Amino acid sequence: MLTRRRRFALLAASSAVVLAGTILTATQAQAATGCRVTYSVASQWPGGFGGNVTLTNIGDPVTSWTLTWSFGAGQTVTQAWNANVTQSGSNVTATNVGYNGSLATNASASFGFNGSWNNSSNPVPTNFAMNGVACTGSTTNPTTGGTTTGGSTTRPPTSAAPTTGAPVTTGSTNTTGLVGWATQGGGTTGGGSAAVTTVTSSSALSSAVSGTTARIVRVSGTISCSGMITVGSNKTIIGNSGSAIVGCGLNVSNASNVIIRNNTFRNWNDDAINVQYSTRVWIDHNTLSNGYDGAIDIKRASDYITVSWNLLFSHDKAMLLGHSDDNASEDQGHLRVTYHHNYFNGTNQRHPRVRFGNPVHVYNNYYYNIGSYGVASTEGAGVLVEGNYFEGVDDPYHLGEGSSSAGSLVARNNYLTGSGSGQTGGSVASIPYPYSLDAASSVKSIVQSGAGAGRISL
Structure with a gap:
């Protein structure tokens, strides 16, 4: 699939569109591994949408990261920046690029993507995992201000496809x-x-x-x-x-x-x-x-x-x-x-x-x-x-x-x-x-x- 590198300024700007992240606590054998993930739909239009993801490492420092999740309604990633993103069926894998792989404790990396959806439902993924360790919890939806736990949020389509960023x-x-x-x-x-x-x-x-x-x-x-x-x-x-x-x-x-x-x-x-x-x-x-x-x-x-x-x-x-x-x-x-x-x-x-x-x-x-x-x-x-x-x-x-x-x-x-x-x-x-x-x-x-x-x- 097509991937693109976008300048890391997206991290600085993400506060304009992503509300306070909800901690997703890792369930694992090693207590020093954990993550916080904020996933948001920044913009949506007929047939397509733009997504933002912020990954925060709350465990021991890592030198590289892989974040995985599954889409629940046939969404497909078509373009990405600040991460290398691939998809097989409903399963999505995002890996760091050269400049954002090392994450100290409480350090974050943000990336964005454009995708397609079926115009009826665009549920928020809840099954994130970093480096193979499952993260369970909730995700915050800044578009509606609501929180979903293991559920989905349906959003009406809009008429334009703006860049990720402010409303x-x-x-x-x-x-x-x-x-x-x-x-x-x-x-x-x-x-x-x-x-x-x-x-x-x-x-x-x-x-x-x-x-x-x-x-x-x-x-x-x-x-x-x-x-x-x-x-x-x-x-x-x-x-x-x-x-x-x-x-x-x-x-x-x-x-x-x-x-x-x-x-x-x-x-x-x-x-x-x-x-x-x-x-x-x-x-x-x-x-x-x-x-x-x-x-x-x-x-x-x-x-x-x-x-x-x-x-x-x-x-x-x-x-x-x-x-x-x-x-x-x-x-x-x-x-x-x-x-x-x-x-x-x-x-x-x-x-x-x-x-x-x-x-x-x-x-x-x-x-x-x-x-x-x-x-x-x-x-x-x-x-x-x-x-x-x-x-x-x-x-x-x-x-x-x-x-x-x-x-x-x-x-x-x-x-x-x-x-x-x-x-x-x-x-x-x-x-x-x-x-x-x-x-x-x-x-x-x-x-x-x-x-x-x-x-x-x-």
Whole structure:
């Protein structure tokens, strides 16, 4: 069967979906052997489901482990990560991979899998054994909050197949609220409830967004400028109705807690929005066109960022994540970004082009008549491409780009019309935050009616 290696970040993220584990006490001759197992169905859809397993060694240290169980209703494992999983009939065997075999006392290893089920019952296994020693007890089901002992739990199918991780709902679009990576690391509030400063010139804008004092800055009218205006921490930059920033861009550098919403950028001569060495940034409901370099570029160890509901047209380089192949020392473990409900209308490339970030979440975006390619995963990145609508896109997503080596990319539940099939490979770390996933077939109309400046009340 197909197995895949997913980064061990799943262990750190598992607390988002797995409730407190129930100890399964070993019944055996050697008192120093025992385990604790938590098994959960993290997501479920017609014909398939995603499972998480956390194994904790509560006995003497072991240098390798084998975990076995039996399915009771014809379930079949089709794909796995962080363990080698095989199945014979109803019997499943999971063995450690190279980096998670040694378990000290009270140490844990987590792995995940995708599987198939019969759409009527998906009972939780109860007959786990580690290294041949039976574990008996109960398992906790975080989906319902209940506990089953030697029984089963039946769950209704859902319409989507999300990555393992935090809860996913379907069909409840939120066009104004913050979702995604910018909710993590303490969250993103920008200027919060600070007093509003309205600016009408580039000098006033530059002054208002500088420093670390919390401010809400409203852009009024057309501000003509050149180069980049540096944005400090704790700022919300909002465009009033009909406003525009023409000729220059915003540089969020060495800052945190920044919100950029409802602005129109045109004809910038560097980047429209550049984020570097910065965390907790939300870029939302902006319109960007006809610029020189990147529309929204994120780089140099930036982290916890959401890019949502933006409209891009008449432009080449849309969104770059990670600026250089040789910047791994800064970027690995960072560059975690969510891109959702953005409208790429005839743009050419980088939607986004990703280096190093894992997981990067690209969901519910609308791609129309893209020139070169949609999404590229390179240099060890892990990108989940989920529930997007691709129309007239010959190359919707692929691995590697130019001289950059391939990353990993998992694509699921996308809608493609007049488009190529895309390229996938590898595995992606779990998504830690809850989000609402619109049906991919509805994304075109949802995004067209909601993306860009002027579509929200502020």
